[in-house]
Amino acid sequence: MEPVILASGSPRRQEFFKLLGLPFSVISADIDESLCTHTDPEKLTLELAKRKVEKVLHDLNPPPPWIFGADTVVTINNKILGKPENRNEAAEMIRELSGCQHKVVTSMALYNGRKKIIDCRSASCTVLFSSLNESEINWYLDTNEWQGVAGGYRLQGLASCFISNISGSPSTVVGLPLNEFYVMLKDNGYPYLTVGRLDAEFPSDHLK
Amino acid sequence: MEPVILASGSPRRQEFFKLLGLPFSVISADIDESLCTHTDPEKLTLELAKRKVEKVLHDLNPPPPWIFGADTVVTINNKILGKPENRNEAAEMIRELSGCQHKVVTSMALYNGRKKIIDCRSASCTVLFSSLNESEINWYLDTNEWQGVAGGYRLQGLASCFISNISGSPSTVVGLPLNEFYVMLKDNGYPYLTVGRLDAEFPSDHLK
Numbered sequence A, B: 001m002e003p004v005i006l007a008s009g010s011p012r013r014q015e016f017f018k019l020l021g022l023p024f025s026v027i028s029a030d031i032d033e034s035l036c037t038h039t040d041p042e043k044l045t046l047e048l049a050k051r052k053v054e055k056v057l058h059d060l061n062p063p064p065p066w067i068f069g070a071d072t073v074v075t076i077n078n079k080i081l082g083k084p085e086n087r088n089e090a091a092e093m094i095r096e097l098s099g100c101q102h103k104v105v106t107s108m109a110l111y112n113g114r115k116k117i118i119d120c121r122s123a124s125c126t127v128l129f130s131s132l133n134e135s136e137i138n139w140y141l142d143t144n145e146w147q148g149v150a151g152g153y154r155l156q157g158l159a160s161c162f163i164s165n166i167s168g169s170p171s172t173v174v175g176l177p178l179n180e181f182y183v184m185l186k187d188n189g190y191p192y193l194t195v196g197r198l199d200a201e202f203p204s205d206h207l208k
Helices: A011-020 A042-058 A087-098 A133-142 A172-176 A177-189 B011-018 B041-057 B087-097 B135-141 B159-162 B168-175 B178-187
Strands: A004-008 A024-026 A066-076 A080-081 A101-112 A117-129 A163-168 B003-008 B024-026 B066-076 B080-081 B101-112 B117-129 B163-168
Touching: A004 A011, A004 B003, A011 A024, A011 A172, A011 B159, A042 A066, A042 A101, A042 A117, A066 A087, A066 B011, A080 A087, A101 A172, A101 A177, A117 A177, A133 B168, A163 A172, A163 B178, A172 A177, A172 B003, A172 B011, A177 B159, A177 B163, B003 B011, B011 B024, B011 B168, B041 B066, B041 B101, B041 B117, B080 B087, B087 B135, B101 B168, B101 B178, B117 B168, B117 B178, B135 B159, B159 B163, B163 B168
Parallel strands: A004 A024, A004 A066, B003 B024, B003 B066
Antiparallel strands: A066 A080, A066 A101, A101 A117, A117 A163, A163 B163, B066 B080, B066 B101, B101 B117, B117 B163
16 A cells, blocks of 8 residues: 655644554655745645645655645634744634634645646635633633644634534644545545555544 | 533543543433434434433432433434444435435533523534445445444544535534533533643544
């Protein structure tokens, strides 16, 4: 079975690959995200996902048959929210999301070594947050779930107490749109349905 | 901290209680579900959730401060799908869901010992399945994810490869609408935000 190089250090994407039973190895692609100046979330994430794949492709000789990269952002009021750097930044993000609907965009790039192409696709999901008071915001920040995730919250964690509606796929919010990814693998001739499955689980966050 | 009696044997609801850090113990309420003849999914699940709580309330003396029960069904084409009894029944359900939108309804009942009332609430979520061919259906049935769940699929498992959209809360589909449950606890004066959190995770299915 052909392994896939996962050009992402995200533990959640790794857990999704395990859930899917895909044989894979991780080469976390360090790219300078500040070089991307798109203000459109689809264009920005597509560009970043593609750059991650190109970075790995550039570094490996001979090229592997499959390389996959992805990028996720949260967007609200024409702003793009990445990962908060500290608790104060996370607090600002959660205050902005509180009581409002926002959009999560995840883009994917798949290098297909047989066709020598990089197939790029996007998926999005809208998420509606309840109105939170300051004690709820502080309680949520205390969980530390805001660390390392775009928008400062995790749908698969305690943030689900405050999310009253989503429209799209939950996996898009977590960082890998599974339906779109499955179709992408199928369209590219990856023999996914013959993959042996491992004991695996939906990404979940062990609270620290 | 006041413990909650969870009147449900569902491992997924137990995992949600762990995620929430709620102190709880399980008393699986064995009720005769065939006595409920409602054809409306909200009425049916509300009645079943309430009966589970009443069963535990009847059996315990003195009554505990909090008892919680829930019930989930899948509904499509005016039919209610419960848990498939075998692979053939699961295959029929998946064929019916394939290419269509269906609704998942989860109802909850909470006994509040201070007020001596049972508060009952429902939540629903629509789910859109892609069109599956027979080899995809067989592949999915081979995962055994259909066992023990309403409608024969698990959103938190590999079925997410075939689910192109949901509208509502993913936790409603998994069996406990977390936002509605949080609001219900708050409305009933349960001091949830002061609960100490444990190391826990979003319900996930270890594939056998």
